[in-house]
Amino acid sequence: MHKPIRKAVLPVAGLGTRFLPATKAVPKEMLTIVDRPIVQYVVDEALAAGIEHIVFVTGRNKTVIADHFDRAYELEDTLKSRNKGAALELLEKIRPPAGSTSFTRQQDPLGLGHAIWCARDIIGAEPFAVLLPDVIIKSQVSCLKQMVEVYNDHGGNIIAVEEVPDDQTHQYGIVELAETINERASRISNMVEKPAPGTAPSNLMITGRYILQPEIFDLLGRHETGAGGEIQLTDSMLELMGSQSFASLRFDGESYDCGSKAGFLSANIAYALDNPELAAELVPLLHTMLADRPAGG
Known part of the structure; x- marks a missing residue:
């Protein structure tokens, strides 16, 4: 019997420089997709997977994230x-249960x-999920829930992947596959x-969702730097792969x-089209805008 996945880590300390000046005073995680901040979609995904406690790893000027998931007495009274x-x-509905969130710097x-x-001391000695808040995943069943189902059957460490065109593999972290578990895993x-272009072992990129065993903390705790002079998660996962x-x-x-402008705008359009009232107004506008653009523009 595998230990259950009860906790999740959301790293939300990034500066969001690609969205300046919008992110000068507003965290990138609080930019909205239609009518909800990006981070809300990621939290909803985690809760739908049965996560009981979410650890936000924050940086300076990120207190608005904590405020978003707290009570707003004046607003509620009004x-x-x-x-x-x-x-x-x-x-x-969007407020997590009392005591189910932690914030560490x-x-x-x-x-x-x-x-x-x-987040090591809050997670403790149990497996946990990591959800990168730059990425939101639109699905009928929570992506993390799909991962938890595989974990419950097989244990170990689980990484969400998706196909990318072969000529784009050099832009992402790519996995090399061994034996098949089932049609998707x-x-x-x-x-x-x-x-390097032409050398990728597959066309499956790492998507920003992980289930990891707590032994990863010992490896990360060595503070060994990799690409860009930073402590890379991939380096520690590769080392852990030798024993797990x-x-x-x-x-x-x-x-x-949603860390890129094109992805952020695409998400807004995709979620807006899911809303019948918005779609009724948006679709004709999109058609008109596209028809007015010059070919190839």
């Missing part, structure tokens, strides 16, 4: 006085591996960060890299 029951119910920008290591024998099993899951869903 909504009550104005009989805005639907809005009040929405705020209640990454004082220095030393990389993703270091950010995860900062396979054992991993290697991971290569941004392989790693599996990939080709999840059912579509990811949006």
Whole structure:
């Protein structure tokens, strides 16, 4: 029987420089996809997978994230006085249960591996999930829930992957597969960060969702730096692969890299089109805008 996945780490300390000046005073995780901040989608995914406790690894000027998941007494009192029951119910729905969130600080920008290591004392000696908040995954079943189902059957470490065109593999972390577990999951024998064009072992990129065993903390705690002079999660996963099993899951869903402007805008359009009222207004506007653009523009 495998220990259950009860906790998740969300590294939210990044500066969001690609979205300046919007992120000068507003964390990139709080930029909105339609009517909810990016981080809300990621938290919803974790909760839908049965996560009981979420650890936010924050940096300076990120207190608004904690405020978002807290009570807003003045706002709630105003909504009550104005009989805005639907809005009040929405705020209640997005607030995690009391005591189910923790916030710890990454004082220095030393990389993703270091950010995860900062959560070590809160996670403790149990397996945990990592969800990168730059990536939101649109799916019928929570991506992390799909991963937890594979973990419950096979244990070990699980990484979410998805296919990318062969000519783009050099832009991502790519996994090398070993034996097949089922139609969507396979054992991993290697991971290569941004392989040179034409050398990738597969076309499956690492998508920003992980289930990891707690032994990863000992490896991250060595503070050995890799690419960019940062403590890289991939380096420690590769070392852990020597003693523990790693599996990939080709999840059912579509990811949006909201750390890029194109991905952020694509996510807004995709989620807006899911709303019948918005879609009724948006689709004609998109058609008109596209028709007015010059060919190839």
